[in-house]
Amino acid sequence: MRLERRLEQPWWLAIAVPLGSVAVALAIMAVVLAATGHDPGHTYRQVIVAGFTGHSSLSFTLTSATPILFTGLAAAVAFRMQLFNIGAEGQLYLGAIGGSWIALQLGDHGAGSTFVYVVAMCIAAGVLGALWALIPGVLRAYAHTNEIITSLMLNYVAAYLLTYLIFDSSSYWRDISSLQARAFPQGKPMPDASNWPTFGTSIVVPLGFLIGVAAAAVVWVLYSRTRFGFEVSVIADSPRAARSAGMRTRRKILAVMALSGAIAGLGGASQIGDFTHTLDGSPNGLQAAAFGYTGIVVAALARYNPFAVCGVAVLLGGLENAGYTLQGVDFPSGLVGVMQGIILFCALGGEVLSRYRLRIGTRPRTPAGAAPEAA
Amino acid sequence: MSALDERGAGLPGASPPAVRMVGISKRFPGVVANDDVSFEAASGEVHALLGENGAGKTTLSNILTGLYRPDDGLIELYGEPVHFHSPRDALDAGICMVHQHFRLVEPFSVAENVVLGDHRGEGQRFFVHPPAIERRVLELSKRYRLAVRPRARIWQLSVGEQQRVEILKALYRDARILIMDEPTAVLTPQEADDLFQTLRAMAEEGKTVIFISHKLHEVKAVADRVTVLRGGRTIATVGATEATARSLASLMVGREIQESRRVARERMLSDLRHLEVHALAVKGDLGGAAVNDVSFEIREGEIVAIAGVAGNGQRELAEGICGLRDVSAGEVRVGGRRLASGDARDAIRAGIAFVPEDRLGTGLVPSLSVTNNVALKGYRRYPYSRGPLLALRRMREVAIGLIKRYDVRTPGPETPVRNLSGGNLQKLVLGREFHSDPLVLVVAQPTRGLDVGAIETVHAYLRDAASKGMAILLVSEDLDEIRALADRILVMYEGEFVGELDGESADVEELGYLMAGGNREASAAQ
Numbered sequence: 001m002r003l004e005r006r007l008e009q010p011w012w013l014a015i016a017v018p019l020g021s022v023a024v025a026l027a028i029m030a031v032v033l034a035a036t037g038h039d040p041g042h043t044y045r046q047v048i049v050a051g052f053t054g055h056s057s058l059s060f061t062l063t064s065a066t067p068i069l070f071t072g073l074a075a076a077v078a079f080r081m082q083l084f085n086i087g088a089e090g091q092l093y094l095g096a097i098g099g100s101w102i103a104l105q106l107g108d109h110g111a112g113s114t115f116v117y118v119v120a121m122c123i124a125a126g127v128l129g130a131l132w133a134l135i136p137g138v139l140r141a142y143a144h145t146n147e148i149i150t151s152l153m154l155n156y157v158a159a160y161l162l163t164y165l166i167f168d169s170s171s172y173w174r175d176i177s178s179l180q181a182r183a184f185p186q187g188k189p190m191p192d193a194s195n196w197p198t199f200g201t202s203i204v205v206p207l208g209f210l211i212g213v214a215a216a217a218v219v220w221v222l223y224s225r226t227r228f229g230f231e232v233s234v235i236a237d238s239p240r241a242a243r244s245a246g247m248r249t250r251r252k253i254l255a256v257m258a259l260s261g262a263i264a265g266l267g268g269a270s271q272i273g274d275f276t277h278t279l280d281g282s283p284n285g286l287q288a289a290a291f292g293y294t295g296i297v298v299a300a301l302a303r304y305n306p307f308a309v310c311g312v313a314v315l316l317g318g319l320e321n322a323g324y325t326l327q328g329v330d331f332p333s334g335l336v337g338v339m340q341g342i343i344l345f346c347a348l349g350g351e352v353l354s355r356y357r358l359r360i361g362t363r364p365r366t367p368a369g370a371a372p373e374a375a
Numbered sequence: 376m377s378a379l380d381e382r383g384a385g386l387p388g389a390s391p392p393a394v395r396m397v398g399i400s401k402r403f404p405g406v407v408a409n410d411d412v413s414f415e416a417a418s419g420e421v422h423a424l425l426g427e428n429g430a431g432k433t434t435l436s437n438i439l440t441g442l443y444r445p446d447d448g449l450i451e452l453y454g455e456p457v458h459f460h461s462p463r464d465a466l467d468a469g470i471c472m473v474h475q476h477f478r479l480v481e482p483f484s485v486a487e488n489v490v491l492g493d494h495r496g497e498g499q500r501f502f503v504h505p506p507a508i509e510r511r512v513l514e515l516s517k518r519y520r521l522a523v524r525p526r527a528r529i530w531q532l533s534v535g536e537q538q539r540v541e542i543l544k545a546l547y548r549d550a551r552i553l554i555m556d557e558p559t560a561v562l563t564p565q566e567a568d569d570l571f572q573t574l575r576a577m578a579e580e581g582k583t584v585i586f587i588s589h590k591l592h593e594v595k596a597v598a599d600r601v602t603v604l605r606g607g608r609t610i611a612t613v614g615a616t617e618a619t620a621r622s623l624a625s626l627m628v629g630r631e632i633q634e635s636r637r638v639a640r641e642r643m644l645s646d647l648r649h650l651e652v653h654a655l656a657v658k659g660d661l662g663g664a665a666v667n668d669v670s671f672e673i674r675e676g677e678i679v680a681i682a683g684v685a686g687n688g689q690r691e692l693a694e695g696i697c698g699l700r701d702v703s704a705g706e707v708r709v710g711g712r713r714l715a716s717g718d719a720r721d722a723i724r725a726g727i728a729f730v731p732e733d734r735l736g737t738g739l740v741p742s743l744s745v746t747n748n749v750a751l752k753g754y755r756r757y758p759y760s761r762g763p764l765l766a767l768r769r770m771r772e773v774a775i776g777l778i779k780r781y782d783v784r785t786p787g788p789e790t791p792v793r794n795l796s797g798g799n800l801q802k803l804v805l806g807r808e809f810h811s812d813p814l815v816l817v818v819a820q821p822t823r824g825l826d827v828g829a830i831e832t833v834h835a836y837l838r839d840a841a842s843k844g845m846a847i848l849l850v851s852e853d854l855d856e857i858r859a860l861a862d863r864i865l866v867m868y869e870g871e872f873v874g875e876l877d878g879e880s881a882d883v884e885e886l887g888y889l890m891a892g893g894n895r896e897a898s899a900a901q
Contacts, residue, residue: 225764225765225767226763226764226765227754227755227760227763227764227765228763229765230747230750230754230765231754233740233743233747234740234743234747234751237740237741237742237743238736238737238739238740238741240733240736240737241736241737241738241739241740241751243699243719244697244699244719244729244731244737244738245719245723245751245752245754246698246718246719246720246721246722246723246724246752247720248720
């Protein structure tokens with residue numbers, strides 16, 4: 001019996017491995033739960049009910065899923081070209097800043113149509129997110145700096161900028177209309193018409209989620225059916241081959257970073273339009289959720305596949321949502337964290353193991369794909 | 376040459392052989408690299424391991440050096456069974472290997488490299504005492520005529536000198552068994568002769584030299600006995616003096632091959648100059664001039680070879696022409712049109728096709744499918760795309776066509792190319808480049824690392840392309856290949872052309888002399 005590298009991955013593995021990983025995670029967690037005096041079966045039922053099947057639980061799940069769908073997509077778009085944009089967090093803040101600015105502007109000028117607000121907010125958020133992402137992009141393309149570090153560091157800059165915009169008394173975003181607002185800094189409320197619509201009654205689907213799914217579809221077409229996507233996959237695997245094929249690598253770096261930042265920015269606009277309806281600059285607000293970093297996990301679990309990103313975002317959103325319901329007096333929030341951690345750990349571990357296979361016996365099977373001379 | 380003529384002095388006698396490997400098998404996922412291989416080498420002999428690429432030579436030597444553990448089989452050294460758990464065990468048993476790609480630390484001195492990793496004597500001490508090592512290195516280098524300065528840094532040395540350092544490393548450790556993996560691939564003919572003298576001298580002292588090669592004349596020149604491997608199995612062990620080049624070749628490939636690879640080809644008499652290079656200068660990686668004021672032209676249907684020892688500017692010349700490197704002076708014209716400097720896209724558009732030395736990684740994208748790799752250079756145009764959208768079905772059709780036409784062995788057009796063997800990769804690259812119908816084809820080391828069968832195929836494709844009117848620039852370090860294909864040979868030395876020879880009548884000695892800078896040294900001496 002031995003472990004060997006797979007030459008090719010059969011299609012069923014893509015389904016069997018995540019399912020198997022979740023099963024293993026649940027088994028490990030069952031031990032932890034039993035050891036801490038909880039009934040695993042009961043807890044799991046609660047998770048499923050609270051996260052997915054219960055009354056209006058899917059609506060809450062979609063609320064949690066929407067921002068990480070955007071940031072997951074943003075990470076996947078960049079990671080596909082081996083461009084490690086860790087800055088979706090900051091790009092999302094910038095999107096929120098841009099989206100709220102345009103909404104407040106339109107409000108001052110008396111625009112009334114929600115459609116106008118949605119389009120304007122998406123454009124402003126996308127542009128600002130893209131520009132923010134272009135800073136590490138330009139540095140990478142022209143100065144060969146490591147985009148992981150620059151994009152990560154810019155997250156902190158973006159966070160301080162966000163805080164500043166709410167705490168600075170002359171800030172356009174800050175609400176100074178009432179005495180209370182002057183004492184406790186908070187963002188101006190958005191005009192009512194800028195609240196994004198939702199769809200459905202039993203399951204409430206926010207518009208942001210639908211925009212995210214549409215973005216995923218666009219990304220899929222872009223990456224699998226266009227010259228742009230072809231260039232991205234070549235550059236990802238072999239920059240030298242890309243160069244000798246006459247591809248403009250620098251421009252592609254800029255384009256991919258801009259696209260990634262724009263998608264993360266859309267997530268910021270969706271936060272404003274769908275949920276908070278104000279720019280929340282306090283460290284306990286938008287910054288506490290760490291959507292950008294969760295997005296990296298989403299992208300990794302989805303193997304950078306845009307459609308899988310949608311599914312994984314809903315799954316993690318449900319887990320997050322169930323966590324809120326579970327925690328209470330006899331169920332500490334730490335245990336919720338342990339559960340989420342074990343599931344992630346097993347999912348990532350399963351992903352690595354899927355590249356290998358267990359062989360029993362001594363004679364190797366020669367797969368069809370193997371080149372006999374390739375010793 | 377006296378050492379070479381005293382061969383046979385140390386042929387196997389009554390004492391147990393230095394190395395005995397019996398029934399060695401080693402399997403990797405999807406391939407059996409060694410299948411019940413047996414091998415024996417005596418003390419005091421140079422024993423050649425001959426075989427095509429993929430015959431199992433490297434795997435066998437990796438087993439002997441403790442890098443791999445065999446799945447089955449027995450290894451005995453001087454009659455004692457041994458089990459190596461790591462390369463260190465093999466080193467302790469006196470087995471050293473000089474790899475094709477040297478394992479040297481570039482910023483370190485020769486003496487430091489020699490002692491590196493040696494855990495006995497001098498190397499074991501916390502503070503290394505260089506003079507003692509240097510003395511020993513000097514002594515060894517005199518005894519075996521391995522001229523090298525012990526204080527020189529590795530990066531200052533030529534490839535030939537670096538190889539000498541590797542051999543010194545083995546001698547310093549008192550290796551009794553030395554394995555040389557295709558040592559002449561990087562050497563000039565003169566350097567190779569010197570190496571053979573050294574190896575013979577070592578054998579005369581009772582050491583065992585295992586010489587891995589796929590070059591027949593070298594094996595004939597240096598070895599006492601030859602063991603031929605084919606397809607992971609031992610085919611035969613024969614005495615080197617009895618065997619003829621022809622008999623060894625047929626053992627190696629399993630069929631008779633013709634002695635000279637040169638195939639008569641009708642030369643076109645055309646005045647169409649497809650490629651014109653005028654006063655070209657290109658900078659190297661370190662910023663210095665790698666190519667200096669080079670001018671030449673290639674006509675329709677002509678094959679011009681650039682011969683030279685690696686690192687004399689051939690690579691930079693090819694990359695400069697293909698737009699992969701900025702041109703610092705001069706110009707390149709294709710079909711009369713001047714190319715923009717350092718613009719690969721412009722070069723492709725003008726009609727330059729490039730088959731790089733590094734097939735997997737520059738020529739092809741390893742994780743992408745055969746289909747995508749076929750479209751790698753043409754994806755911007757019909758038939759591969761229309762507007763921004765790819766025409767996936769047509770890409771696939773073209774790929775299937777190329778697979779058939781150029782006999783690329785692949786499970787299918789969707790297989791990632793990294794699963795293909797070297798010969799098939801090269802057929803795929805050539806097929807793709809021919810398909811774009813270029814005026815000029817630049818090929819770098821087109822058969823490096825390929826087996827004899829694949830080499831013949833590649834040569835046939837190149838001849839065929841030339842007879843259809845393509846102008847071919849062949850950059851190669853393989854003199855046999857250059858003589859088999861070229862109409863004209865330009866010899867490059869330190870970034871300049873030092874001679875031009877006619878391909879048909881070129882003499883190898885003369886070529887080697889020019890490649891080693893003979894001309895230049897001679898004129899400098901006057």
